Amino acid sequence: MNQYAELTWQGLWKNNPGLVQLLGLCPLLAVTSTVTNAIGMSLATIAVMIGSNATVSLIRTWIPKEIRIPIFVMIIAGFVTCVQLLFNAYAYGLYQSLGIFLPLIVTNCIIIGRAEAYASKNTLLPSVYDGFIMGIGFSLVLIILGAIREVLGQGTLFDGAELLLGEWASSLRVEVMQLDHSFLFIMLPPGAFVALGFILAAKNSLNSRMESLVEPQIEADKPQRVRINKVS
Amino acid sequence: MFLSVTPSPHKVGQANTAKMMRNVALATLPGIIALMYFFGFGVLIQLVICMLTAVITEALILKVRKKPISLTLKDNSALLTGLLLGISIPPLAPWWIGALGVSFAIIVAKQLYGGLGFNLFNPAMIGYVLLLISFPLQMTTWQVPFEVAQHSLSFIDELSAVFSGYTTSGVSVNDLRLTVDGITMATPLDSLKTDLTQGLTSSEATNKPAYSTMAGLGWEWVNLAFLLGGLILLKLKMIRWHIPVAMLSSLFLCTLIGYLLAPDSHGTPVFHLLSGATMLGAFFIATDPVTAATSNKGRLIFGALIGVLIYIIRNFGGFPDAIAFAVLLANMTVPVIDYYTKPVSYGSANHRKEVNDE
Numbered sequence: 001m002n003q004y005a006e007l008t009w010q011g012l013w014k015n016n017p018g019l020v021q022l023l024g025l026c027p028l029l030a031v032t033s034t035v036t037n038a039i040g041m042s043l044a045t046i047a048v049m050i051g052s053n054a055t056v057s058l059i060r061t062w063i064p065k066e067i068r069i070p071i072f073v074m075i076i077a078g079f080v081t082c083v084q085l086l087f088n089a090y091a092y093g094l095y096q097s098l099g100i101f102l103p104l105i106v107t108n109c110i111i112i113g114r115a116e117a118y119a120s121k122n123t124l125l126p127s128v129y130d131g132f133i134m135g136i137g138f139s140l141v142l143i144i145l146g147a148i149r150e151v152l153g154q155g156t157l158f159d160g161a162e163l164l165l166g167e168w169a170s171s172l173r174v175e176v177m178q179l180d181h182s183f184l185f186i187m188l189p190p191g192a193f194v195a196l197g198f199i200l201a202a203k204n205s206l207n208s209r210m211e212s213l214v215e216p217q218i219e220a221d222k223p224q225r226v227r228i229n230k231v232s
Numbered sequence: 233m234f235l236s237v238t239p240s241p242h243k244v245g246q247a248n249t250a251k252m253m254r255n256v257a258l259a260t261l262p263g264i265i266a267l268m269y270f271f272g273f274g275v276l277i278q279l280v281i282c283m284l285t286a287v288i289t290e291a292l293i294l295k296v297r298k299k300p301i302s303l304t305l306k307d308n309s310a311l312l313t314g315l316l317l318g319i320s321i322p323p324l325a326p327w328w329i330g331a332l333g334v335s336f337a338i339i340v341a342k343q344l345y346g347g348l349g350f351n352l353f354n355p356a357m358i359g360y361v362l363l364l365i366s367f368p369l370q371m372t373t374w375q376v377p378f379e380v381a382q383h384s385l386s387f388i389d390e391l392s393a394v395f396s397g398y399t400t401s402g403v404s405v406n407d408l409r410l411t412v413d414g415i416t417m418a419t420p421l422d423s424l425k426t427d428l429t430q431g432l433t434s435s436e437a438t439n440k441p442a443y444s445t446m447a448g449l450g451w452e453w454v455n456l457a458f459l460l461g462g463l464i465l466l467k468l469k470m471i472r473w474h475i476p477v478a479m480l481s482s483l484f485l486c487t488l489i490g491y492l493l494a495p496d497s498h499g500t501p502v503f504h505l506l507s508g509a510t511m512l513g514a515f516f517i518a519t520d521p522v523t524a525a526t527s528n529k530g531r532l533i534f535g536a537l538i539g540v541l542i543y544i545i546r547n548f549g550g551f552p553d554a555i556a557f558a559v560l561l562a563n564m565t566v567p568v569i570d571y572y573t574k575p576v577s578y579g580s581a582n583h584r585k586e587v588n589d590e
Binding site: 184188 | 365367
C-alpha cells in the first residue's frame with residue numbers, strides 16, 4: 001500500500017506532470033480555453049495513459065531494448081485512435097472543438113515518459129495505477145487552467161458542457177460574471193502561458209512554505225554537535 | 233585656506249533616473265497638446281486614469297515584493313509607462329481599458345521581470361499589445377478630429393463617455409465617430425488599409441476627408457508636435473540620435489521603394505512618417521534605455537530593424553499601425569544585437585588590431 005501512496009504523492013504533487021515535469025505543454029496550453037475542453041482532454045489522456053501503461057507493462061519482457069521507443073509509440077497511437085473514434089461517436093461537438101489536439105495525444109511526452117520510466121520496469125497493477133494517477137495530476141492542472149481562462153476570458157464556467165455530457169449538462173453552465181466583451185488575450189495561447197506561469201509560481205511558493213514548516217522540526221531532532229564529539 | 237581633497241571623478245553628471253523620466257514626460261507635452269486640440273479632453277482623462285493606475289499598481293506590487301515603495305516610486309518610471317500608454321489609447325475608450333493595460337504593463341511586463349532595468353520588453357507597449365489583441369474594437373475607435381465631427385463635446389460629455397459609454401445627452405461613443413457628412417471615419421492608416429483591400433488605389437483612398445495635405449487630418453500635426461518634443465529631448469541629451477534617425481530613415485527608405493515600385497498600393501513616404509504613432513514611437517518608445525540596444529552601432533541596427541518591421545506590418549500585416557509590435561519584436565533581438573556590437577575596449581588586442589588596420 002505504501003507504494004501506492006508514494007505514487008499518488010508523486011503524481012498529484014511532487015512530480016506532477018503538468019507543473020513539475022512541464023510535459024505535454026502543447027495540449028495544456030492549446031485546449032484549456034474552457035473547462036469543458038479541459039475535461040474532455042483529461043478524459044482522453046487518462047484513458048490513453050492507463051491503456052498504454054497496462055500494455056507496456058504486460059509485454060515489457062518481450063520488448064527488445066533497441067527498438068522500445070517505436071513500439072511504445074505504436075501502442076500509444078493504437079489507444080489514441082480508439083479514443084478518437086469514441087469521441088467521434090459519442091461526443092461529436094467536443095471532438096470538433098478539440099480538433100487536431102485529440103490525435104496529437106500520441107506525441108504527448110507524459111504518456112511515452114511514463115511508459116519508458118515506469119511501466120516498462122514494473123508489474124501490471126502499479127503501472128495501471130501510475131498511469132491513472134499521473135493522468136489525474138495532469139487533468140487537475142488542465143481543469144484549473146481551463147477554469148481560470150474561462151472565467152477571465154468569457155465570464156462563465158462549464159460553457160458547452162452538453163457537448164461532452166449530453167443535453168442535461170447545459171444546466172451546468174454558470175455565469176460567474178457578466179462581461180460585455182470577451183477578454184481575447186486570456187483565451188488565446190499567450191494568455192495560457194501567462195496563466196500557467198502564475199499557477200507555477202503559486203505551486204512553488206506553496207512548496208517552499210510547506211518545506212519551511214517541516215524543516216525546523218528536523219533541525220530540532222538533530223543531535224547537538226557537542227555531544228557527537230564527546231561520544232566519538 | 234581649507235582645500236578639500238576629493239577623489240576623482242570630479243565632474244559628475246546631473247542626470248539621474250527620476251530627472252530623465254521627468255524630462256521625457258515633459259517632452260511629450262507638445263504632442264499631448266496637439267492631441268487635445270484635435271481630439272478633445274478625452275486625451276487628458278485617459279492620461280489621468282493611466283498614470284493613477286500606474287502609481288497605484290506599482291506601489292501595490294512593490295509592497296508584495298517587499299521593496300522600498302516611495303524610493304522606487306520617486307524614479308517616475310511608472311508614471312512614464314502610464315503616460316505613454318495613456319497617449320496611445322483612443323480618447324473615448326472605456327476607463328477600464330487603460331486601467332487594465334497599465335496594471336498588466338506594470339505588474340507582468342515590468343515588476344515580474346525584476347523591476348526597472350530588468351524588463352526585457354517595453355512595458356507600455358506590452359500593455360498596448362495586450363489591449364489591442366484583446367479588445368480590437370475599443371482600441372481602434374478613434375473619434376474624428378473636431379473640425380469634421382458631427383457632435384461637439386464638452387469636458388463633462390467626454391468624462392461621461394469614458395465612464396459610461398454615453399455622453400450626457402445620450403449619444404453613444406460609436407455615434408461620436410460620425411463626421412458632419414454622417415459617415416464614420418477610421419484613422420488614416422486604418423482607412424487606407426481598408427480601402428486598398430477594397431480595390432481602391434492609394435491616391436483615391438487619400439482623397440477622403442480623413443486626409444488633408446500631407447498625412448491625414450490632425451495626425452500630421454500630432455506627429456509634428458511629437459517630433460518637436462523629440463528634438464527637445466535630443467537637445468537636452470536625454471536620448472541619442474541613433475535610434476530615431478535609423479528608425480525614421482529605414483521606414484522612409486522602405487516606403488519610398490514600395491511607393492516607387494507600386495504607387496497604387498502604398499501610401500507615400502511622407503504619409504507613413506507623419507501618421508499613426510511614428511514620431512511618438514521613434515523618439516519616446518523605441519529609445520527606452522532599458523529595452524533598447526546599448527551600443528551606438530547596436531542602436532543603429534535596432535532602430536533600422538524597427539523601421540523595416542513597421543513597413544512590413546503596416547503594409548502586409550493585419551493591424552493598421554505597427555509601432556508596438558515592431559518595438560516588441562526588436563526588443564527580442566536586443567541581446568543578440570548587443571552581443572555582436574560590443575564596443576572594443578581601449579588597448580585590448582582587438583583594439584590594437586583595429587588601429588593597425590587603419
